[in-house]
Amino acid sequence: MKTPVITLTLICFALPLWSQASEELATASNCLACHKADAPLVGPSYQDIAAKYKDQDRAGEVLFESIKNGSSGTWGAIPMPANAAVSDEDIKTLVDWILAM
Numbered sequence: 001m002k003t004p005v006i007t008l009t010l011i012c013f014a015l016p017l018w019s020q021a022s023e024e025l026a027t028a029s030n031c032l033a034c035h036k037a038d039a040p041l042v043g044p045s046y047q048d049i050a051a052k053y054k055d056q057d058r059a060g061e062v063l064f065e066s067i068k069n070g071s072s073g074t075w076g077a078i079p080m081p082a083n084a085a086v087s088d089e090d091i092k093t094l095v096d097w098i099l100a101m
Ligand code: HEC
Pocket: 026, 029, 030, 031, 032, 033, 034, 035, 042, 043, 044, 049, 062, 063, 066, 067, 071, 072, 073, 074, 075, 076, 077, 078, 079, 080, 081, 083, 086, 094, 095, 098
């Protein structure tokens, strides 16, 4: 009987920690120089990106490619340069974090 309660408690504590870790990763990876979660900056807000891609099957792959190799023409006139210094592992974490917004 106690297991579900413990599991729920763990999830409630782990989710904010995960979200905070990802925000630190976004800061460390320089993403937040051009992006904000809830408002456009140089690039689109992460919430707008999540809303645009949430129903697409290949959203994770598309965003992974965009972050890794750069992107232009999808959101406006300003292109996003390739984020060559960010590891594939970190890009995957950032994509999951953005799509969960
Ligand atoms: C120099 C500014 C800049 C930096 C740094 C930057 N971005 Fe972007 N980002 C943009 C712009 C501008 C766009 C819109 C590009 C377009 O219209 O195709 C964009 C688009 C995106 C998209 C949507 C791509 C698509 O295919 O729709 C994602 C996801 C994204 N950025 C995530 C990130 C992440 C994660 C980082 C950090 C590793 C990052 N960005 C760093 C400026 C930036």
